[in-house]
Structures are given as C-alpha cells and as structure tokens.
Amino acid sequence: MRQDLALGDVTISFLTDAGAADAPAADAPASGAARPTVVFLHGLAGSATEFLPTAAALGVGYNSVLVELRGHGRSTRHPADASREAYVRDVIAVLEHLNASDSTGPAGVALVGQSMGAHTALLVAAARADLVRMLVLLEGDVQSSPPEAAERIGGYFASWPVPFADAAAAGAFLGDSVIGRAWLADLEPCEGGLRPRFEPAFLQASIAALHAQARWEEWENLTVPTAAVFAPDGMFDEERKLAFLEARPGTLRVDLGAGSHDAHLDATAEWSAVLGDLLSRLDGDGPVRWDWD
Secondary structure (H helix, E strand, O other): OOEEEEEEEEEEEEEEOHHHHHOOOOOOOOOOOOOOEEEEEEOOOOOOOHHHHHHHHHHHEEEEEEEEEOOOOOOOOOOOOOOOOHHHHHHHHHHHHHHOOOOOOOOOEEEEEEEEHHHHHHHHHHHHHHHEEEEEEEOOOOOOOHHHHHHHHHHHHOOOOEOOOHHHHHHHHOOOOOOHHHHHOOEEOOOOOOEEEOHHHHHHHHHHHHHOOOHHHHHOOOOOEEEEEEOEEEOOOOHHHHHHHOOOOOOOOEEOOOOOOHHHHOHHHHHOOOOOOOHOOOOOOOOOOOOOO
C-alpha cells in the first residue's frame, strides 16, 4: 500500500507491506514474537520498486516498508534542500510515523540501505539509535570524494535524451544492465513520451552533498548493531572496505558470492537470503544475536 507523508514543503512517498502479494509465507520466529518492520532506502536515481523483489523474498511475516527519498520516485521531485541533513530528517519522520502507527510490534526497525541509501541509513541510525534495532548497509561507505565525481554523475543524468519517445527508445539508450532495466521500468508518462522520476540537477546536488564530507565520526560512534554487505563486482576495492570496517570494530562483514554495486538487483536471491538470516537474529525485544553460523 502506498502512503504519502507531508513534511512541510516536501512529501515523502513509501510503500508498506511491500511485496506481500508475491511473498511466500514466512516461518514464525522461534520465540513467537512479532517480526520487526524492515525499512528499505534506495540509492541515487532509484526508487522504492527496486526493493520489491527483496521484500517478496523475505515473506509475508515482515512488514517491508520501501521509502522513496526526497527528489526520487513519487516523493517531491525537486525540493529546495539536497543536504544530507534533509534526507535524514525525512527518514526519521517516516520512522516516527511508523512507530506511532504500530504499537503491536517490537520498538525500532531494521533499517536497510543500498549505496546512497546506505549512507542515509547510517546517518539516521547515528542520529536516532532509539528508532533503529539493526542496520544493514549494502555497498555503503563514508569516505568523501572530489567535486568532479558529482559533476560526472550529474552530467550523465542530464545527458538522457528525454522525453523518450517510447519504452523501446528508452531501452535502447539505457541498455540492458540491471540498473538500466530498473530505470526503464520506473519511467513515467509525460508529454512526448516517457521521463525519469527525478531531476538531474537535484541528483547532482544530492551526491555532491554526500561527497563533500567524510562521515567517520558518525560511523565510529554508531551504537546500532550493523552488518556491511559487499558484492564482488561492487564499487569498493578491498583497501577501502578494510578502512571502513577497521574504523568500527564489531561490524559484521558479509561478502556476497556474486553481484555488482546493485546486488539487490543482480544477486537478488543470495542478497535476500543473507538479509533474511540477518533479520532472524532479531528476536522479540531482546538484543541482536550477532553470531554468524
């Protein structure tokens, strides 16, 4: 079910009970306790629909909530503020809304993010550990990058020849990669054809804000039980992964056997199985059982 949450000049759209129609029945926790709500945050230029296959794989025992970050999907398209703080405020507001709406389950959510969504999730957990019981970062990092990187990303999205005349024209341009197919599936009708559900200028401003400041302090002081999941063909080399993990001892590292930076799309079965195993370590209101069998 899609819901919209008005937050001043921004509306954040999200799906609840996502994937339930396609999901298998999930085994009940051994304790009989309610399962946690699982909140997913997509990456730059993504949308909630990217995590529908993951939500379906988890099963109907979980309430999977797929958030569309500001400037993405069906949330406000081009807000004035592209700062990290604005993204974090939005997600905190969604988590508070979910807490207020459901008093039957355990307090706090399992917060899952990929790429920019992982960065956002980390900052949310650092700011409001009371709202997050477990943090799962897929292809996440906290290092800064030079301004030229954001300019290249913004330039790429600005180069799209929109509107695309039709799906065939869009597919020919976007290509047959998993992320290209995801972008194609999420195009919206407009005058003249189809267009993406984002504005390139806002994407560039958003990733520039992310790149501008390393977030080692937030990462090192994070108290929420956290797993960092990496794919073999992902964005980060081993040196960068080790720098990330060594800065916060106690983080659980999980290396997938296959997949790219978008492993939720091209290694969905393995990623979903790993996530399901991680979530099984949340048992009622007790502490996370962070042993890895």
